[in-house]
Amino acid sequence: MAPPETDELPTDALPPEADGDDAPESLNLEVEVASPGACERRVTVTISRDDIERYFDNAYSDLMPSASVPGFRAGRAPRKLVEQKFKDEVADQVKGSLLMDSLSQISEEQSFAAISEPDLDLSAVEIPDDGPLTFEFSIEVRPDFDLPKWKGLEIARPTREYSDADIDAQVEKMLSRYGQLTPHDGPAAAGDYITANVTCRAGGKVVAEDEERLIRVRETLSFSDSRIEGFVALAEGKKAGDVITTTATLTQDAPNEAQRGQEVEVELKVLEVKKLKLPELTEEFLDEIGDFKSEEDFRTAVRQNLERQLEYAQQQKAREQITSLLTESADWDLPQGLLKRQSSRELERAVMELRRSGFSEAEIRARENDLRQNSAASTASALKEHFILERIAEEESLDVEEGDYDKEIFLISMQSGESPRRVRAQLEKRGLMDVLRNQIIERKVMELVQSEAKFQDEPFDQAEADVEAISFFAGGGEGDIPQATEEAEAAARAEEAKKPVNVSGSGKQ
Template identity: 65%
Template sequence: MSDETNAPNDDAGVAAEETPSLDLIVNVTSPSACERHVTVTVSRADIDRYFDDAFSELVPTASVPGFRVGRAPRKLVEGRFKKEVSDQVKGNLLMDCLEKIGEDKHFAAISEPEIDLEAVEIPETGPMTFEFDIEVRPEFEMPKWKGLSITRPTREFTDEDVAEQLENMLTRYAQLVPTKEAAKTGDYVTLNVKTTLDGKLVEQEEEVVARIRPTLSFTDTTLEGFDKLMDGAKAGDKKTAKVELSEGAPNEELAGKTLDVEFEVLEVKVLKLPELDEDFLQELGNFENEDALRDAIRQNLERQLEYRQQQKSREQITSLLVESADWELPPGLLKRQSARELERATMELRRSGFGEAEIRARENQLRQNSSANTATALKEHFILERIAEEEDIDAAEGDYEQEIFLMAMQSGESPRRVRAQLEKRGLMDVLRNQIVERKVLELVQNEAKFEDEPYTPEKNEVEAIHMAAGGPGDMPEASEKEKAAEEAEAADE
């Protein structure tokens, strides 16, 4: 009986303590599909309530000359601390207004609001008005994603496939031995690389080590026929070619221009592959014998095929889904997101078992077409995120552990170290997006109609170097960031 009597009183007490909701007038305009300009008007009643709460909290602890602490008249405290309390009230009001706007779901923000705090003032009388710009997820009609027709690459890997992959893997552990023989495809050359425009030096790098392959990839351009250019080269030779910088080159002044590139050959080296003895098998991964290593390589090939299947499906799915996604994306958003897209693509390749040479080549390809690649990836992300929300798909802790384990297995580092590096570089949200998007694509694939097609593994014919032929401009040095993260992690250990 007493419980029933007390319950209404408790509820009434809780209700009395609840903070009144802000009375806001929110006006939103759309300069573009992904941009919103927001004007917010806060009522005078709310402003006065915030001031009253602030001074009520301050008075009991206020120190005013001539009065004991907490004994000064409220009017005197209000006059003496008006400036400090005004700044506090302004900050609290702005924070609470933004929180309420988010709760009311006027838009789905994808960045922090840009507010000029100095321009925001609380008037002596009347309401307060402030404005801000924010980037948002665009509003669009969801395309039909169930029942899509998709081709899927398939392959039964042969012993020859495994043998070729084994040789590629052993090159990572091979010694580079100098030779006086003329260079040929597959050999390595140490080069001084110099680029010029109209005879003026643009960029140069010394002692660049590159494997001779058909294509040499810079971060801002590619040189086709690198193998033919270097065929027969010896130490002391100089070879010249021309390259056209990509439109997305970090040095924007030279984007699209053709440069002369000179390679001075310092040394030619050949690979000396390691012996597959017991010690080396243990070093590779505690393999009992060569057959166990070959089984692991076959599994890795199957993981790479799975990646190709996902990429092929993703390309087809997203091309169909984004057909009607004709909204423009702000240049600032594309520029900021390009680095995140590069990180996402790199993590996806690493967890799928690709080597560093292939990853570097893909990174350079993404950098060269940064704006277009990022625009497509963002549109894909917006659509896949909508499907994830509608189907209640998210990343669980077990998903993170699996992704990190796969990346650690490929890099040879411990999962704990890989996770620490991701956290220090602020990439856990990128990993989350990767997990969620993969789950959504799997859902779309489950609803799709598949037609299998033969898959031929791609040969790695691209050698990537971390050099911008046109100069670095404002390109983020990914390798330096990674090095710093690794050094910080090593220091912690």
């Protein structure tokens, strides 16, 4: 599902192509390609001496009309003097032109599809005084593979008719976004909130800590690099001044490499217990959250939101089955550097997809933590899926139109409560339009595969994991993820409460 940056050899690093009679003469290249791995190529390039001399001759010929040499008017100096004076500058220019033109020619003549820029140290390449120029570079490529059979797959599809009880439960869940936290003198219970100072130790040494963290008491407490199961049993009955002690095992993808797979001691000192008071569905409140005329209008919007999440579940279930079948023989080893770089792209893609489907920030945060805790495995799987779906898209001539971007951005804006224009600007600023493009392409491929599939309907279990997810690394080494105080958490809840509940196109935006 990840959207890797899988362009052909980077065009922004290559010279523009020429047409017709202006096309430059091709280089006489000797190219040797070794394959250290399925997604790696080691390329050795040799440029003939004749080509080198031709480039030098062209460079000096272009320079002669404007060359300024002491004792001569501009453009009048003998060529030998010009060559002596500008030898170093012209050599650098020729080296750059030879390298750029050779990379461009290789991208056209070689069969591999590059997914990264060439790993080429330009400063280490020098043009010899005699003989050919030889240089090497490594590049990551899309693996070669036989496209698996994708037509006529048998797929299970979850279906569900939502009852009034389902709507009641979802209404309560959505109203919690607008609830008020009130201090509670008694002990904490499931569903309550605690404010706590968090301290994590490994070998007796503090590796991570946070102050005044607001945490909801749920069955699972999910950190960005670990989980605490059975958190309700640990927190129930605790009051201000009490201390919760437990352990958490860091994942193999935790930022703290020295502690990966190890247990850390987790201590939560309870500062305060709070209850969540839900708002009443008054006319004023309904108007404020979405311009709803009645409670029935609000419930209709909630039902439509559930149906969108069912659609998401259907797409995810179908995708899991389809990609499992398609990647059955995809046993390629993926470069660790590629996986590390791509993990953040997969995280961005997953968040974008969830926002498009109308999930709350709390639900999105839980999914983010799941991905962070299993970063390497989930990224490797997603990359393999993408390579196969991309091949199908190419063979079926599937592409993205401007209207596709508009639709995706509109759906994301509905969840975020921001205007489509602002959402687009943010995506462009963060360099995520390519992520969005690949997401659209992959969805189109999935729709095509499903149109050729045979479906077997099965009941959809709406039961959700009882997870409280917070952006905190119990093992430390969290890098650029900020710690969130109670004040920051409250601000985030207040900001989410400003977002319109309606996600179906009617109501305030």
